[in-house]
Amino acid sequence: MEGLLTPMRTTSTPRDEPLITISKSSQSAPPQLTTVLSPVSPSTLDDILTTLRSKPSSETLSQVLDLLVPSTDINSFDISTPSPKASQVVKALLELTVPDFWSIISKSGRSKLILCLRSITGLGGIIARLRFLIKSADSQPGVKGQIEELLDLLQGVLGQTGIVRGIWVSGGVGGDGKRGVVWKEFVTLAAGGKLLSVAAAGENILGKGGRERWVGDGKLYTTWLGREISKASTKIDSEEDGEEWEALAVLLGRGFSLGYSDDLVESLTYCHITLNTLPKLHRLLSQLLSHEKRTYLSSLLRILSRKHLFNPQLFQSLEDPSENPTGPDTFDAQWWKSDTPVVSQIAALLHIILGGDTTYRDLVVDWLVSSNGGGVGEPIGIRRALVAALNEDQDVLKVLLEKSMIIFGDSVWIRHTPIMRQEVNVQLLLLLSGYTHRQLPQYLNRLARSSPFLNGVSNRLAASSIRARFLGMIVGESLSGLTDKDGKPMDFGVTETASEEARWWKSIVGVQDSIGDAGEVIKLAQGGEITVRKRKQSTEVNPKIQSKVMVVEEVESEEEEEEDDEFQPYPKPDSDAEDSDEDPTLINRKKDTAPIYIRDLLLYLRSTDSYDRQLLALQSSAALIRRKANFGKELSDHASELASLLTGLNDKFGVENFQEMRMQALIALVVSSPVLVGGLLARGFFEGDYSLGQRAAMASAIGMGARELAGCDDGDLPLSVESAKGKSTELFPSKMLPGLMHNQWIKGKTSPLDRITGGMEKMMISPMAAEAADKVTGPNILKVRTFSSRIEVEKRRVKPAENKLGKVVAEAFFFPLTGRWWGALKDFGGRGIHFEPFLLTLFLKTLSIILHATGPSAVALPQMTSELWDLLFSLRNHSFPTSNDSSVQEAVLFALLTLLEVNTSNDNGRRLADEHAKELLETQEWVSGIMESGQLGEEEKGRVLAASVIVRIRGIIDGYQRRLMGELLSLEA
Structure with a gap:
């Protein structure tokens, strides 16, 4: 920059003379810019503030940061204690220094800047600046770069080990009761959600194109908070300084309100376990309030169960007793010693x-x-x-x-x-x-x-x-x-x-x-996850597994031999499509093959950065799972991990028919290992960090898998919106709706469970409609009926398939879902994600499909009926924010109709009338009140379902009254 401008001298001149005199040399030589050096030895914060505002050089900035870094040096300046001057200096650093120097400053310079802002004043300034930039992100296109720099700075400030302890110590430097004020503000920022919400909003502005930061991720941020609280507690004397123990307990208790209590508890507890400081953990936990202690204990027990005590072998023994090496005569009563x-x-x-x-x-x-x-x-x-x-x-x-x-x-x-x-x-x-x-x-x-x-x-x-x-x-x-x-x-x-x-x-x-x-x-x-010692397995080969060798013999005729000479080979192509890339290093000649083992499938599913492997895994997963179902223990040993990967898989590459291929794999997994996978999917539906779509996939897989186990034929049923579009022409014989409206119609009406429940509704309502039509058209004796021969009737009769669902429906699907429903109702009170209209409707339809597929002859039907009825009544007794949603009400009515239908197939509802008379009358009154109040609106489907429920209940009650009158007459006779 030197030589651009020449130095100038300002003198006092009369008004008629020019203020600035330019020498002749300045007119011929190129101008030079002189950099005014800021003072390198300021005496006050005002001097530092002036230096920061005067566009300092990198060397001057480094000297200023050396003075602002907290240390024991008497020449350093303290900006960690809140004060007006400290706030001005922090503001200048964030508004001037960070935009000008962050991208070009050295690593040591960044470290100095991070140390300068490692205080409640610095954190508050970063949050305020981020909020301002987020609000103006739409109007100012260049703001995103500043947001990204501030997020990196914020992550650097929080990433410094011991920041929680440092905030507490620095808060007491000034005295005069400032420590309490500083700590209260820090608790509000760090554990009250302000810092996390602003960082998450900033990440949302940047989108998914940039690098991922833990400071804007709720789970990772909460993990960091638990680790820092744990490290801060290890620095305190267990018997002394009760004020600091109290302060940490306040921070921990407030952290539970972030919504990631399990991650906070896991990070806090396991950090203490690693450092072998469990007595200090007890000292910290004893300071919590009663409801905070309950939250901690519930999360801890849940974490310990999930990480260390889940044993899939117990589920495997329930799947197939033949897989249990200890038969009934050799039962091992010491089974519990394996995980002692x-x-x-x-x-x-x-x-x-x-x-x-x-x-x-x-x-x-x-x-x-x-x-x-x-x-x-x-x-x-x-x-x-x-x-x-x-x-x-x-x-x-x-x-x-x-x-x-x-x-x-x-x-x-x-x-x-x-x-x-x-x-x-x-x-x-x-x-x-x-x-x-x-x-x-x-x-x-x-x-x-x-x-x-x-x-x-x-x-x-x-x-x-x-x-x-x-x-x-x-x-x-x-x-x-x-x-x-x-x-x-x-x-x-x-x-x-x-x-x-x-x-x-x-x-x-x-x-x-x-x-x-x-x-x-x-x-x-x-x-980590402790592996439980496995029992000795039998190496005897299953005699049911046989292989058949098919020999294909090719017979050539004389004519074919003569014609062979006439065929000419195709010429070699001029170029290879794989060699079309200009860079030969980018050509991938080592193509991945379809996985043939479950461990290969798991490896492909974990390769989230490889499109080819993800596609191969999805295309071959369903067939591979079904092929390995009855082939040793390869599938059962990896079923839990496979279910976790499939449910948590995201469509990163926009794979065609992604949802259907994943659904096919999940259904195959449910059918192959119902007790283990059914329990895992039920747990994932109510727990875990899953999206609405992933939870919906779990419920759909459970319902579809249960129907397949029951012998229901859903082979031609499209399992996703993509495949449904190809089969939706029957819905519009002449014309289709415009693209956007057609897609919305498809998404709202063609989910797998919706198509199944639609068929079930028609099957259950049609007999009642036919019976009503018979009453209108006259007595049955006047009607003409065409009789068929017995042989023709037998030909058309469908042979019943084996219902394997009845053996495992209780422990595999129904009771895990209903049991976790009550747990979620207690924990969240109807306010969690599980009670959103979409998921709540899907959950009720899944239970209805499972109950219908189980059939009237299942051993567990009475208990399933009782639990489903109580669950439906809970929707009536609790004020859910979504209980008045039309889709939820239709799902409730459909579940009631299914319950009545299944229980009246064998004995015309006699058992319901004997054991559930109160529930029948309450249901009739409830549904009648819904119809009379007009809550169903103009939706014909809801009114038809409600009327069907009332008709079915009245039929059960009338039959019970006729039986009762008959018994009384027989007694009188």
Whole structure:
């Protein structure tokens, strides 16, 4: 820049003379620009502010940043403590220095700038500047670059280890009570959602083209917050400085409001486990409020179950008993010892966290025995760990045993509680009985002869649900086996209590876990997901798997031999399409082949940056899964991981028919391994960080898979919007709607479950319409009927297919869905994503399809009917924000109609009239009120469904009254 302008001298001149005199040399030589050097040794913040505003050079800026970096040097200036001058300096750094120097400054210069802004003043200034730029992003096109620079700066400031501790320490430098004000502002920014929301808005402005930053991602940001809180707590003395412990607890408690409590708890806890500072974790958690302690405990138990205690082998034994190497005669009652080390480590962790805090112990008791607690859907290992952690306190064990026994025998609870929750209660009751028998045998003897237990078993045996009766017999025989060893133990003498599953339930009383060594807890963090020791597998080849060699013989005629000479080979092409690229290094001659093993399929699905591999994986996944279903344990060992990858897969490359290929793979997975995959998809529908489309895919896969297991033929049914477009011409015989309107119509009307439910509605409503038409046209005796020959009738009759769904529908699909519904209702109160109209409608239709596919002869039908009816009534009793949506109301009416249809197929609704008379009358009154109030509007479909429900209920009631009158007449005679 030198030589552009020459120096000038300003002098005092009269008014008639020019103010500036230009020398002759300046006219001939090119102008030179002289850079005015800013002072490098300022004495006040005003001097620094002047320097920053005067366009300093890089060297001058570096010297200024050296003075602003917090240190013990007396020559440095403090801008971390909030003050007017500090705010002005921060504003100048963000508005002038960052836009001018961030892209060209050295790495050390960036580090200095980050250290200067590592304070509540700096964070507040960054947030304010980002907000201003986000608002003006639409009107000023060059703002996106500044937003990106500020996001990088913000991530650099937060990424410095120990920022939480640094904010606390710097807040007390000035004294005068400023620490409380500074910390309150930091809690609002970091844990109140201000910082995360602004960063996420900035990332939204930039779009997906730029690099990803964790500062705008809710899960990653919450993980960072938990880690920083954990590291800050390790720097505090456990016995001293109660004010700082309180401050960290406030930050942690406020962090739960961000909506990612599981990620926050996991990061906080596992960081302490890794650093081996669990006593300080207990000290921190003891400062939380009661409702914050509940949130932490619920998340922790859920995390421990998911990461360490899920054992797919238990599901595999339920899938196919032939796969279980231990037959009924060789049942291993010590099955629980395989994961005893993991349970002991978790028990040690829980024992340290609970400590002597009575609030946490009360929360554990409430979690185990509350109406919706106990970890519905979670494995038994988490209950084993909790009981082991509380084993030293006999009073707590007594309270738990008494409460669980009272709940076990409550007749109202038995009738209206989901079966998954009842199974959890029975597991807990058997666990506690085993521990109590070993420690207080006389107390268990008295309890086994008390009226709550005897009445409870009687209520169970009188229940209408087969599963409830089974659990009652299991508890009766198990406790009698512990307390009546000298006499004759209770034995109901039925085959159900001698089955493989019954032996597993009875063996729970023998489970005996202990609290592990505190030093072994670190293995939880080091090992991640701990692999459970597998049982020895039989190497005998399944005789059902056979291979057939087909020999194809080619016969050549003389004419063909003569014509062979006439054929000329095609000439070699002039160029190869693969060589058309100018850069030979970009030519990929090593093409990927379709996967032939499940592990190859998993590898392809993980290759999210390869279009070819993603396409091959989607195209071959369904066929490969079905081929491997009955071929060893290759599929069952990887089913959970495969389901997770398929449900979380995104259409990154815009693959044609992506949704249909993924749906085909999920359906194949559900059919091949229903109990394991069904439970995983039910869990994913209500938990996890999934989008609406991914949750919808899970529900659709469950419904379609259940229908295939039931033998329903949906082979020609399009599974996605893309494939439905090709089959939608029948919907418009003459013309199609314009493109945009046609696509909207397709999306709203042609989902797989909608097409299935449409056919079901027609099938259920048509007989009632025909019967009504018969009443109008006259008596049946006057009508002419054409009789067919018996042979022709038999030809047209479709042979019934085997309904495999009835064997697994309860534990695989229906009860996991309904059980997790009640858990979500308790946790979110009808305000979560699961209660959006689209997902709520899909959920209700899925349950209806499963119930209809199960058929009227399923063993679990009574319990499924009871649970579905209670679930539908919950929509009436709770004020959901979406309960008045027309699609939700239609789904509710369709579910009621399906429930009535399935239960009236065999006995014309006699069982419903005998066991559910109250529900029938309440449903009739409810649906009639909906019709009379006009909530259904002008939608013909909703009014037809409502009328069908009322007609079906009146038919059941009329039939019951006729039977009752007939019985009375027979008694009088």
